[in-house]
Every structure is written in structure tokens, then in C-alpha cells.
Amino acid sequence: MIKALLRIVARRLFAIVPVFAVVTVLVFAALRILPVDPAQMSLPPSATIEQVEAKREEMGLNKPIWQQYALWARRAVAGDLGESAQYRMPTAKVVLERLPATIELAMCALVFAVVVGVTGGILLFTVRGTALESLGMALTSVVMALPDFLLALLFILVFGVMLPLFPVNGRLDPGLEVPSHTGFLLLDSLLTGDVSIFASAISHIALPVMALGLAFSPTIVRVLHSSLINTYQQSYIRQARLRGLSDREILFGQALKNAILPVVILVGTQFGGLFGGTLLVEMIFSFPGLGNLMVKAMQTADLSVIMAIALIYCAVTLLFNSLADAAAYLLNPKLRTA
Structure with missing residues (x-):
């Protein structure tokens, strides 16, 4: 295997x-x-x-x-992507300095979207046939209609201005510094052992993660909900009921592991869109990642930087599509060959 x-x-x-x-x-x-x-x-x-x-x-x-x-x-x-016209330094160095921030943001948003989406899909399935199901479907439709940049602006208004619970720009509070060991701020802040620095990093990334994740999670909710309904129509679910298994055992022990396959494929194929969504969200939150760098490069016509970032977005999309195929192979026995 x-x-x-x-x-x-x-x-x-x-x-x-x-x-x-x-x-x-x-x-x-x-x-x-x-x-x-x-x-x-x-x-x-x-x-x-x-x-x-x-x-x-x-x-x-x-x-x-x-x-x-x-x-x-x-x-x-050979690793030479040219020289940045704006920064007067190798393009590869400019891009690699910003890449960890965008990867961190996209991965956190993906985890957030999957947790919210899978939880929401299961809850929506458990209330099937009731008014709560219709309400949940309507709510997912509303959220799906809102693009990530509009969610970002709404979060700034609600959680940054009206209820100032989270900071709305940067990655750390002013005056705080973290030695860069990996380039990933959350990990580096943990390595410092200073809880206040880690808390600051979490609070700064929270709103961008919520904006990106919530724009993607309703699709996961709907796909999982539909997949569970189809799965429950299979004969092995009826056999499980005849054996006296409880609804919880059937859902988590039998149905979910088969119904989750479309979600895995969806996450892999759509991660490129989520990764690309960081462009506007980073600009809105002044988040120093590739998206922010791309906007500045377009404003200054820094062609070598634009080229490098565009290819990174393309490579990430293609790579995650391939990983989704591999995950589908692992989860679906029908795809396996002897």
C-alpha cells in the first residue's frame, strides 16, 4: 500500500x-x-x-x-529569480522573508475552516428534517455570499472598533520582538517561552484567520452534510442499526469516516483559493506576508517580485491538488490497487 x-x-x-x-x-x-x-x-x-x-x-x-x-x-x-527593483536585493530573499507569514496565516485559516466546517456539518446533519436544518442551510448561504475581504472589513468594524477585542494590523504589539528561528511567528513565540508574546501573536492573527476561514467553512458544512445524508442511505448503515449500534456509534464509527472523503478532496482542491485569498486580507490587516508584498509590487511595477509570487501561488495550488488525490487514495479503499 x-x-x-x-x-x-x-x-x-x-x-x-x-x-x-x-x-x-x-x-x-x-x-x-x-x-x-x-x-x-x-x-x-x-x-x-x-x-x-x-x-x-x-x-x-x-x-x-x-x-x-x-x-x-x-x-x-538555479535559484536566481532576479533582483527586486523596489528593495534593491535578490527577489528570492525578499519573497522568502514574507513566505512564512502567509503560510502560517493560510494554514491556521485552513485548520479553523475545517474545525468549523466539520463541526457545523455534523450538527446540521443531526438536526436534519427540522426547522434548525433549514435555518442552518440559510445561514451557510448568507456566509457563502460574503467574500473574505468583506468579512475582514466587518470583523474590523465589529471586533476592532465597536468591540475592541483584537488588534487589526501587524503581527505583534509594538515594542515586542521575537528572534526568528523558523520564520513562523507562532512557533518562534512559543520557543521564546514568553506567554505574553504568544498571546500577542494569536490576537493579531485571529481576525485574518477568521475572515479567511469563515469564507471557506460553509462549503465544508454543506459538502459534509450532503455526504452524510448519502452515506446513511447505504446498506451497511441499516445493518449497523440492526446490530443494535447507537446513533453516536453509527455516526462516528461507521458513517463519518466514509462521508469525510469528499471534504478531504474539497479541502485539497480549494486550498489554492484560500491561499490566494490571503492577498486582499493581508492588505486589509497590514499583515506582512506575500499578499501585502504582491500589492506593493504591483504598485511599484516590481516585475520580478510579481512573477515570483504568482508562481508560488500556482505551485501551492498544484501541490495541494496532488496531496488531495493522495489523501483520497488513502481514505477510499475502492481507489487502491493490489
Whole structure:
């Protein structure tokens, strides 16, 4: 089984390579047709025409676009993503400094969404056939209609202004510093052993996590609710009732482990959307992650940073789709081969 699982994962990972390559071509071409000169952007405003032309030659911008792409791809494979025009430093370093914050935010939002979604789906299923089920379905429809950035603004208004329970910007209270061991603030704050620093980090990330997680959790609620209803129509559930198993034993011992499969696939395939949703949410909360960096890069036409972040979002989406396939293989015996 382990060999088969590894084979499935390897096959999926190899399959995303050509897709990722096509995305790099499209993004690279789109950025090159913009009316922006990367060479001029990477030099000070006082640079002479000769210096700009020399920089264009150094960057290969005087060559055909396909040769420019080949040069970029060769450097990218070696880890050189160019130089940020805004920060005057390697793009890879700029992006990697912000990446842990976005990963931390997205993973916390995913955990929040799954906990809320699975709990809500089970509760909604247990009240099936009653007015509470209709009320719950209506509530999920309302929440699903609200995009994550609108939820973020509502949370700022309610929990940041009207009821000032949470801070609405940054990652830590002013004056607090945490040595960066891993780049993940929650983990680094735990390593310091200072509870107040960890509490500050939790309070700052709470509202962004709630905004992203609540935008995704209603879909999980609905999928799990529907999957449980379908599962309860199977013959093995009726047999479990005939054996005298209680409703709790049937739900958690028999039905849930089979009904959860669509949720796992949903989480894997939709995580890319949740990860991409960090862009606006980070900007709203002044959260120093990739989303905030992307907005600033677009404002300053920092093409190398835009390219790098766009490819990270693409890679995360493709990777989690592959992991969802592997998880489905583990959870569904029908997909397994001898």
C-alpha cells in the first residue's frame, strides 16, 4: 500500500511539472507586454540612458522574448529569480522573508475552516428534517455570499472598533520582538517561552484567520452534510442499526469516516483559493506576508517580485491538488490497487 501511495504521489507531482511550466510561460509573457521597462525600474531615477541600455543588455531584454524566457528559466532553476527593483536585493530573499507569514496565516485559516466546517456539518446533519436544518442551510448561504475581504472589513468594524477585542494590523504589539528561528511567528513565540508574546501573536492573527476561514467553512458544512445524508442511505448503515449500534456509534464509527472523503478532496482542491485569498486580507490587516508584498509590487511595477509570487501561488495550488488525490487514495479503499 505504501509503495502504491508513493507511486500515486510521484505520478501526480510529475504531472504538475508541465502545467507549472505552461503557467510560467503565460505569466512571463503577460509581464513582458506591460509598458514597463524592468531595466529602468531596477536603476535609480538618475541613471543615464547608457546605464539603462547596459542594464537591458545585462538582463537580456534586448533579445527576443523566447530567449528572455529561456534565460529567466535557466536562472530560476538555479535559484536566481532576479533582483527586486523596489528593495534593491535578490527577489528570492525578499519573497522568502514574507513566505512564512502567509503560510502560517493560510494554514491556521485552513485548520479553523475545517474545525468549523466539520463541526457545523455534523450538527446540521443531526438536526436534519427540522426547522434548525433549514435555518442552518440559510445561514451557510448568507456566509457563502460574503467574500473574505468583506468579512475582514466587518470583523474590523465589529471586533476592532465597536468591540475592541483584537488588534487589526501587524503581527505583534509594538515594542515586542521575537528572534526568528523558523520564520513562523507562532512557533518562534512559543520557543521564546514568553506567554505574553504568544498571546500577542494569536490576537493579531485571529481576525485574518477568521475572515479567511469563515469564507471557506460553509462549503465544508454543506459538502459534509450532503455526504452524510448519502452515506446513511447505504446498506451497511441499516445493518449497523440492526446490530443494535447507537446513533453516536453509527455516526462516528461507521458513517463519518466514509462521508469525510469528499471534504478531504474539497479541502485539497480549494486550498489554492484560500491561499490566494490571503492577498486582499493581508492588505486589509497590514499583515506582512506575500499578499501585502504582491500589492506593493504591483504598485511599484516590481516585475520580478510579481512573477515570483504568482508562481508560488500556482505551485501551492498544484501541490495541494496532488496531496488531495493522495489523501483520497488513502481514505477510499475502492481507489487502491493490489
